[in-house]
Amino acid sequence: MKIQLPIGEFWLTATDKGLSHASFVPLLVENEDLDNPYLIQAKEELLSYFNKERTQFTVPFDIQEGTAFQRATWQALCTIPYGETRSYQEIAEKIGNAKAVRAIGQANHRNPLAIFIPCHRVIGKNGQLTGYMGLSGIELKKSLLTLEGIPLP
Known part of the structure; x- marks a missing residue:
């Protein structure tokens, strides 16, 4: 659709x-x-x-792909509250693999449910906006973060 x-x-x-x-x-x-x-x-x-009337999604997911690592990453992303961000490092630590920062980025890239699984809420450790669907997606990421009231660097 x-x-x-x-x-x-x-x-x-x-x-x-x-x-x-x-x-x-x-x-x-x-x-x-x-x-x-x-x-x-x-x-x-x-x-x-x-329309800023919803901060959580309730539609059930049926994800039929992804490695165990990717699925763990996507689950961790779903715990980031609306209007907040986390660093790739924080997500890596949350899933118990502190050295997997780059792999977190790759899992985000393979996220099958953009917006619903909020990979747009993941930023660089230094607070900078980093990849979202490649470089061309940074503007989309900025739009989503702005919608949620997250200050941009």
Whole structure:
């Protein structure tokens, strides 16, 4: 399902168990069911988020990919509260692998549920904004952080 957000086009896919992908780039979907209740819920929650009416997402996830490390990283990201940030180092420490800072960045890059799993809330140890979907995504990251009231460096 393609939707229009204030920051651009966004794509969602879901299974019969929950939201499976959310992306700023088109997703290849076969037999898309636009009546899927998880797609409808995800769209409503995103629009509420962008209207500053929602700070948490409740749509169930159905992530069917990722290594154990990536999944642990994504779970840790979901604990970062709305309006706050954490460093890559803090996330590495949270999952019990303090030396895995670069790997945290790679797990973020493979995040299947952009915005819903808030990898945009992860910043450099020095407080600087670092990669979000490559260099071109920094503006998206800034937009999401600004929406949440997080001061930019």
